[in-house]
Amino acid sequence: xxxxxxxxxxxxxxxAMGVAGCGGSSSSSGGSSSAPTQDLKGQTIQVAxxxxxxxxxxxxxxxxxxxxxxxxxxQFTSAGDQLPTVLQTKIAGKNPPNIAFLAQPxxxxxxxxxxALKPLPADVLSTVNQYQSPAWSKFGTVNxxxxxxxxxxxxxxxxxxxxxxxxxxxxxxxxxWNDFVTLSGQLADAGVTPMSIGAGDGWVLTDWxxxxxxxxxxxxxxxKLGAHQIPWTDPTVTKALQMLQQYFQDRYLAGGRQGAxxxxxxxxxxxxxxxxxxxxxxxxxxxxxxSIQSSTKAQVGTDAKIFPFPQIGxxxxxxxxxxxxxxxxxxDKATMELMKFLATPxxxxxxxxxxxxxxxxxxxxxxxxxxxxxxxxxxxxxxxGNDIVxxxxxxxxxxxxxxxxxxxxxxxxxxxxxxxDITGAEQKLEADAVxxxxxx
Amino acid sequence: xxxxxxxxGGRPSGEGAATGGWKHRRRSDRQSGSSKxxxxxxxxxxxxxxxxxxxxxxxxxxxxxxxxxxxxxxxGISNYKAVFTDPNTRIALRNNLIWVLVAPAFVTGLGLIFAxxxxxxxxxxxxxxxxxxxxxxxxxxxxxxxxLVYQQDPGLGLANAVAVSVHDTFVPSSPYPGVSPRPLDDxxxxxxxxxxxxxxxxxxxxxxxxxGMTPDKLPSQAVPATPVQATANQLSGVVWLDIALxxxxxxxxxxxxxxxxxxxxxxxxxxxxxxxxxxxxxxxxFPDLAASDYRIRLPAGDFAPPFRGLTWLGPTLITPVIISAxxxxxxxxxxxxxxxxxxxxxxxALEAARVDGATEWQVFRRVTVPLLGPVLLVxxxxxxxxxxKIFDLVLVIPPGSTQAxxxxxxxxxxxxxxxSGSGGNLGQGSAISVLLFLVVMPAMLFNIRRFRRER
Numbered sequence: 029x030x031x032x033x034x035x036x037x038x039x040x041x042x043x044a045m046g047v048a049g050c051g052g053s054s055s056s057s058g059g060s061s062s063a064p065t066q067d068l069k070g071q072t073i074q075v076a077x078x079x080x081x082x083x084x085x086x087x088x089x090x091x092x093x094x095x096x097x098x099x100x101x102x103q104f105t106s107a108g109d110q111l112p113t114v115l116q117t118k119i120a121g122k123n124p125p126n127i128a129f130l131a132q133p134x135x136x137x138x139x140x141x142x143x144a145l146k147p148l149p150a151d152v153l154s155t156v157n158q159y160q161s162p163a164w165s166k167f168g169t170v171n172x173x174x175x176x177x178x179x180x181x182x183x184x185x186x187x188x189x190x191x192x193x194x195x196x197x198x199x200x201x202x203x204x205w206n207d208f209v210t211l212s213g214q215l216a217d218a219g220v221t222p223m224s225i226g227a228g229d230g231w232v233l234t235d236w237x238x239x240x241x242x243x244x245x246x247x248x249x250x251x252k253l254g255a256h257q258i259p260w261t262d263p264t265v266t267k268a269l270q271m272l273q274q275y276f277q278d279r280y281l282a283g284g285r286q287g288a289x290x291x292x293x294x295x296x297x298x299x300x301x302x303x304x305x306x307x308x309x310x311x312x313x314x315x316x317x318x319s320i321q322s323s324t325k326a327q328v329g330t331d332a333k334i335f336p337f338p339q340i341g342x343x344x345x346x347x348x349x350x351x352x353x354x355x356x357x358x359x360d361k362a363t364m365e366l367m368k369f370l371a372t373p374x375x376x377x378x379x380x381x382x383x384x385x386x387x388x389x390x391x392x393x394x395x396x397x398x399x400x401x402x403x404x405x406x407x408x409x410x411x412x413g414n415d416i417v418x419x420x421x422x423x424x425x426x427x428x429x430x431x432x433x434x435x436x437x438x439x440x441x442x443x444x445x446x447x448x449d450i451t452g453a454e455q456k457l458e459a460d461a462v463x464x465x466x467x468x
Numbered sequence: 469x470x471x472x473x474x475x476x477g478g479r480p481s482g483e484g485a486a487t488g489g490w491k492h493r494r495r496s497d498r499q500s501g502s503s504k505x506x507x508x509x510x511x512x513x514x515x516x517x518x519x520x521x522x523x524x525x526x527x528x529x530x531x532x533x534x535x536x537x538x539x540x541x542x543x544g545i546s547n548y549k550a551v552f553t554d555p556n557t558r559i560a561l562r563n564n565l566i567w568v569l570v571a572p573a574f575v576t577g578l579g580l581i582f583a584x585x586x587x588x589x590x591x592x593x594x595x596x597x598x599x600x601x602x603x604x605x606x607x608x609x610x611x612x613x614x615x616l617v618y619q620q621d622p623g624l625g626l627a628n629a630v631a632v633s634v635h636d637t638f639v640p641s642s643p644y645p646g647v648s649p650r651p652l653d654d655x656x657x658x659x660x661x662x663x664x665x666x667x668x669x670x671x672x673x674x675x676x677x678x679x680g681m682t683p684d685k686l687p688s689q690a691v692p693a694t695p696v697q698a699t700a701n702q703l704s705g706v707v708w709l710d711i712a713l714x715x716x717x718x719x720x721x722x723x724x725x726x727x728x729x730x731x732x733x734x735x736x737x738x739x740x741x742x743x744x745x746x747x748x749x750x751x752x753x754f755p756d757l758a759a760s761d762y763r764i765r766l767p768a769g770d771f772a773p774p775f776r777g778l779t780w781l782g783p784t785l786i787t788p789v790i791i792s793a794x795x796x797x798x799x800x801x802x803x804x805x806x807x808x809x810x811x812x813x814x815x816x817a818l819e820a821a822r823v824d825g826a827t828e829w830q831v832f833r834r835v836t837v838p839l840l841g842p843v844l845l846v847x848x849x850x851x852x853x854x855x856x857k858i859f860d861l862v863l864v865i866p867p868g869s870t871q872a873x874x875x876x877x878x879x880x881x882x883x884x885x886x887x888s889g890s891g892g893n894l895g896q897g898s899a900i901s902v903l904l905f906l907v908v909m910p911a912m913l914f915n916i917r918r919f920r921r922e923r
Binding site for chain 1: 706783
C-alpha cells in the first residue's frame with residue numbers, strides 16, 4: 029500500500045524559488061518543454077490524483093509552473109483513496125481525465141490491459157530515460173510498453189525511532205539485524221516496548237515481510253515472488269517468515285501481538301511518538317512523518333529520527349520504494365507535454381522543496397530537500413541505483429495485495445496472530461495467490 | 469404485471485397522456501376508457517421512476533453478473549461459481565444467518581419489554597425519546613462510537629475500562645507486571661513462576677537480577693539494593709531491578725534498586741517449605757532452614773501481566789459486538805412501533821382478564837402478546853430485512869485484521885465490487901448482489917402478503 033508524505037505547509041517563497049530553479053535547470057536540459065512558449069494556450073488538461081489538502085496545494089505549485097510555461101490550463105481533481113474506482117467509472121462513461129496518478133503497478137497493468145492508457149511517445153520516453161534510472165520506467169511497463177512517468181518516490185526501507193527512548197538507554201541506531209534484535213531485547217528488558225506495528229492495516233505487515241524478504245532472498249527472487257513465478261511455499265519465503273517469527277514476540281510489540289492486530293497505522297505512529305510513548309520504534313516509509321506531524325507534538329528530525337532498515341547478512345540488497353506514476357488516458361499534444369514536464373527535474377525540484385516528497389529523478393539536487401531526513405532518504409534511494417524494487421503487494425493483483433481483510437493482508441495478519449504456524453501461513457498465502465493471480 | 473401494462477400506456481407522460489385520454493374518450497366507451505387512461509396518468513410518473521431507479525438497476529445487475537470484471541465478455545455463471553467457492557462468502561452467509569437469528573428477535577423482545585414498561589411509568593415520553601435517540605444518529609457515526617467503546621486499550625475503550633476496574637476491584641493487579649529474571653537460562657519459567665535451575669544450601673547467597681520495567685515505575689519505598697553477606701545457616705539473597713544506564717549486566721552497581729514486596733519460596737523436592745518477602749532493598753533471608761539443598765522460586769503472581777480486558781474487536785467477539793451496536797440503535801425503533809400497537813389494543817380485553825383474576829404476567833402472556841402478534845411480526849420481518857442489508861457497522865467497527873471475520877453479504881458485495889485497489893470486479897459484485905436479493909426476497913414476499921391480507 030502506498031502512502032505519501034504530506035507536504036509541510038508550503039512557504040510561499042517555495043513557489044518563487046521553484047520557478048527560479050526551473051529556469052536554471054531547463055537551460056541545462058535544453059528540452060523543448062522548458063521554453064516559455066505559451067504554445068498550448070487555451071488548452072485544458074484534466075489531472076486526477078489521490079492528493080488532497082496540503083499535498084494538493086504542493087502539487088498545484090508544480091502545475092502552476094507548467095501553466096506558466098505553456099499557457100495551458102491544468103485542472104487537478106482529488107479523488108482520494110478511491111481513485112481507481114473513480115477512474116474505472118469515468119472510463120466506463122467514456123470521460124476519463126487526461127492524466128491520472130496511480131500508486132500501484134497492478135493498477136497501471138489493469139488499465140493498460142483494458143486499453144484505457146496511452147503508451148508514452150518516444151520524446152517523452154527519452155526525457156524519462158534521461159533523468160530517471162531505468163528501474164523506475166520498468167515499474168510502469170506493461171507488455172513491453174512504458175505507460176507511467178514516476179513523479180514522486182517513497183523510501184520504505186527506513187525505521188523511525190523515538191530519540192528520547194533511545195537516549196534514555198544510551199542506545200545507538202542498529203546497523204544489522206542482529207544488533208536490531210539485541211537492541212529490541214535491551215529495550216524490552218528496560219521496560220520500554222521496542223516496536224509499534226499497525227497490523228490492523230494489513231499493508232504494514234506486507235511491508236515488513238517485503239523488507240525482510242528483499243534482503244534474505246535478493247532482488248531476483250523478490251521480483252519473481254512479486255510476479256508469482258515462485259510459490260509462497262518456497263524455502264526463501266520460509267526463511268523470511270522465520271525471521272519475522274523471531275521478531276513477532278509479545279514483549280517486543282506495543283500491546284502484544286493481539287494489541288498490534290487491533291492497531292491501525294496512524295495509531296501505531298502515535299504510539300511511538302506521543303507524550304508518554306508506548307513504543308520506541310516504528311517501521312514504515314517516509315510518510316510516517318505525516319502522521320508524526322499531524323497527530324503528535326514530536327518534531328521530525330529532533331524527537332523522531334530514522335535509520336536504514338537493519339541489514340540482514342553481509343551485503344546490502346536494494347531499497348524498497350513506492351511512488352506515484354502519471355499515466356495518460358489521451359495522447360494529444362498538451363497531455364504529452366505535461367507528461368514530459370513531469371519527468372524533468374524542473375517539476376521534481378518544485379515538488380521536493382515543499383518537503384513531503386522524494387523524486388525518483390537523479391538530477392534533482394539534494395539541496396532541494398528541506399530537511400535532513402528527506403536528504404538521507406533521497407541519498408539512500410539514489411545510492412541504490414538500479415537495485416530498487418517496488419512494493420511487492422502493490423505489484424500483485426489488488427485482490428491479493430491491496431484488499432482489507434483478504435489475500436496477503438489477511439494471511440499475514442493471521443500469521444502475526446499465530447507466528448508458530450509458518451507452513452499453514454505459506455499454504456494460505458499460496459492458495460490465495462493462485463486464486464487471485466489467475467483470475468486477474 | 470399490471471403495472472407494466474400501465475407503464476406502456478403511461479410512457480408519454482404529462483400532457484401527451486392527457487390528450488391521448490381525451491381522444492380515446494371520444495372514440496369509444498366513455499367509462500372504461502377514461503378510467504384506464506386516468507390510471508395511467510396517475511401511475512405513470514411513479515412507474516417511470518420505479519422503472520428507471522429500481523427496475524432497470526435490478527435487471528442490469530442480473531445481466532452484469534454474467535459478464536467479467538471489465539464488462540466486455542460474457543462469462544456465463546462463472547461469477548456465481550467464484551462467489552460460492554470463495555470462503556469469504558461462506559463466512560458472510562454464516563454471519564448473516566447469525567444476524568437474522570439473533571438480532572431481530574432480540575430487538576423485538578427488548579422493544580416489547582420497553583414498550584410495555586414505559587406504558588406504566590410517569591415520564592414515559594421522555595424515556596421513549598431517550599431510547600429512540602440513537603435512531604437519529606447515522607449508522608456510520610454509531611459505528612465509530614462503538615469502535616471507540618470496544619477499543620482494547622482500557623485507557624481508550626469504555627467497555628474494557630469497566631471490565632478492568634471491576635476485575636481489579638476483586639483481584640488486585642500484580643505489583644510487577646511483565647518483569648522477568650535475567651539471564652533466563654539460570655531460571656526456568658513454569659506456570660508456578662520462575663524457579664532457579666541451581667540448588668542452594670543454607671549459608672549461601674542467591675542473586676536474582678530482574679528486567680522488564682523502567683526504574684521510575686518502581687514502588688516509592690524501593691531503595692538501592694545492597695550486596696548481601698553470607699550468614700551461616702541462613703539462605704539469603706537479593707532481588708533487584710537490573711536496569712541502569714551504562715551499567716554491567718547482573719552487577720549490583722549504579723544504584724540499582726531492589727524490588728520490595730516480592731514473595732520468595734524455598735523449594736525442596738518440589739514442595740514449598742518456606743516463604744518470605746523481600747524488603748525495601750530487595751533482600752530476603754530464610755532464617756531457620758534445615759541443612760539441605762533448596763531451589764528458589766519467585767511465584768508468578770507477582771509478575772502476572774495486568775488484566776487488559778477482553779479483545780472485543782478480535783475474531784471471536786466481533787460479530788456479537790457489532791450486533792450489540794445495532795441493538796442499541798434499533799431498539800428505540802422497535803419500541804416505538806410496538807408502543808403504537810399497544811395503544812391500539814382494546815383496554816376492555818385487559819380489564820376483563822384482570823377482573824377474572826389473571827395476574828399481570830398472565831395478562832401480558834395470554835392477552836397482550838397475542839393481541840400484539842401482528843404488530844410484532846411486522847416489526848420482526850422489517851428488522852430481518854434491515855439486518856440482511858447491514859453494511860455500515862461492518863465497515864466501521866472492526867479493525868482490518870478482523871473485518872473478514874465480521875463479513876456479511878452486503879459488505880462482501882461492496883468489497884468485491886468497489887473495495888479493492890483497482891476498482892474491483894463489478895461482475896462478481898453483481899453476482900453477490902443478486903444472491904443478496906434472493907436472500908432478502910422471502911422476507912419481502914412475506915411482508916407484502918401480510919399487507920395484502922390485512923387489506
